[in-house]
Amino acid sequence: MKLGFIGCGVISIAHVEGLEVLNRRRLETFELTAICDIEQERAENFATVVKKRLGKRPAIYTDYRLMLEKEQLDAVSVLITHDLHHTVAEDCFASGVHVQMQKPLAISPSFGVKMIADAKKFNRVLTLSEPSVLGAENVATARAIKEGVIGSLSLIIDYATVTLNRGFFAGTPWRHLKGRAGAGWINDHGVHRTHFFTEINGPIDEVFAYTEIFEKELSNSDVTINPTGEDTAVTVFKFKNGGLGHWMCATSAHGERTGGVWIYGHKGCFRPGKHVILEDGKSILMPELIDRYAPDIVKHPFAHSYVELWEAIAKNKTPISSAERGLEALGVVFAALESATIGQPVKVQDILNHKKHTYEDTVFEEMRSLEVN
Numbered sequence: 001m002k003l004g005f006i007g008c009g010v011i012s013i014a015h016v017e018g019l020e021v022l023n024r025r026r027l028e029t030f031e032l033t034a035i036c037d038i039e040q041e042r043a044e045n046f047a048t049v050v051k052k053r054l055g056k057r058p059a060i061y062t063d064y065r066l067m068l069e070k071e072q073l074d075a076v077s078v079l080i081t082h083d084l085h086h087t088v089a090e091d092c093f094a095s096g097v098h099v100q101m102q103k104p105l106a107i108s109p110s111f112g113v114k115m116i117a118d119a120k121k122f123n124r125v126l127t128l129s130e131p132s133v134l135g136a137e138n139v140a141t142a143r144a145i146k147e148g149v150i151g152s153l154s155l156i157i158d159y160a161t162v163t164l165n166r167g168f169f170a171g172t173p174w175r176h177l178k179g180r181a182g183a184g185w186i187n188d189h190g191v192h193r194t195h196f197f198t199e200i201n202g203p204i205d206e207v208f209a210y211t212e213i214f215e216k217e218l219s220n221s222d223v224t225i226n227p228t229g230e231d232t233a234v235t236v237f238k239f240k241n242g243g244l245g246h247w248m249c250a251t252s253a254h255g256e257r258t259g260g261v262w263i264y265g266h267k268g269c270f271r272p273g274k275h276v277i278l279e280d281g282k283s284i285l286m287p288e289l290i291d292r293y294a295p296d297i298v299k300h301p302f303a304h305s306y307v308e309l310w311e312a313i314a315k316n317k318t319p320i321s322s323a324e325r326g327l328e329a330l331g332v333v334f335a336a337l338e339s340a341t342i343g344q345p346v347k348v349q350d351i352l353n354h355k356k357h358t359y360e361d362t363v364f365e366e367m368r369s370l371e372v373n
């Protein structure tokens, strides 16, 4: 099947690596025949990388609508800022093209709902490339927990703080503006985590959070901005099945970063990417967990995302990383943001059915003002 990329930025190279893995293993895959970026030079440089890794130089566009019109594409991977996800997806569906979207599914839950409805309306596939639940290691982790390796889950602790020294995450100012990114790092990075939480232990019922913007100005040598997305979020939540969580995301740390996830069940502790330690002291390392629970899954998460896209199109198979699961993950993030705004715990369901949207309204407002400007 013929594939196009819309956006040739930071993450696009990891997708080419994923396609390269599938090529090398001679698995069914896509041919990357066209790429698009509004910055011509970026697209040109990226085409050179594609040629080197995949053997063929793709056609280059700076207007994705023209690419959709001229190329006979089966699918595209959308790799651009969050504010554009829903419009680009709709244009692709209307052109008869299936879509793999990057996380977060949309800039905010209402747009995610619209995208899923649009995919249905045009009878096209919409998958999500969410690496936190894809690839052998993550699939083994989810399957092992669901099969009870640590018993029933009681507590998740997830701490992630980074030191940006008042610069930009991944060198991209847009990530700190809610009108482009939906929120601060709690959306951009946080949605990886909430997708993982719900994948391993089912729906999250209720969330309470405090958020802040501690850094009032961020800059690099070219650009200075006043961020509107939160740089610090401290959140607690409760799963529908009773498990609890304590989850933290911050780009405002100085001096030393933190990172780590601990998942506790009544029989032991799971450290994703590392090991399981059971109460009798026995440990199980990741390679053994992969052999046991995910021998059928390709290692590279982005390679896996294209296996999922292929199987959804060719075999009508429901992907692990579906748009619906992506919407649920986004709902948890926005429940935290809503909670921090109104000062009360918030049910995820009230976000998904648009009963509570005080925070989301501020995103719409900023999107409108950025459009006007």
Ligand SMILES: NC(=O)c1ccc[n+]([C@@H]2O[C@H](COP(=O)([O-])OP(=O)(O)OC[C@H]3O[C@@H](n4cnc5c(N)ncnc54)[C@H](O)[C@@H]3O)[C@@H](O)[C@H]2O)c1
Pocket: 006, 007, 008, 009, 010, 011, 012, 036, 037, 038, 039, 042, 062, 064, 078, 079, 080, 081, 082, 084, 102, 103, 104, 129, 130, 131, 170, 172, 188
């Ligand atoms: N681990 C992950 O899964 C992961 C990691 C990073 C980013 N992402 C996601 O991937 C997406 C892209 O992030 P990034 O870090 O690559 O961003 P980026 O800013 O580095 O790249 C975006 C690219 O899109 C181009 N672009 C903007 N508007 C366009 C348009 N209308 N048509 C064509 N091109 C356009 C820009 O010029 C830029 O090159 C986001 O949704 C982000 O959250 C996912």
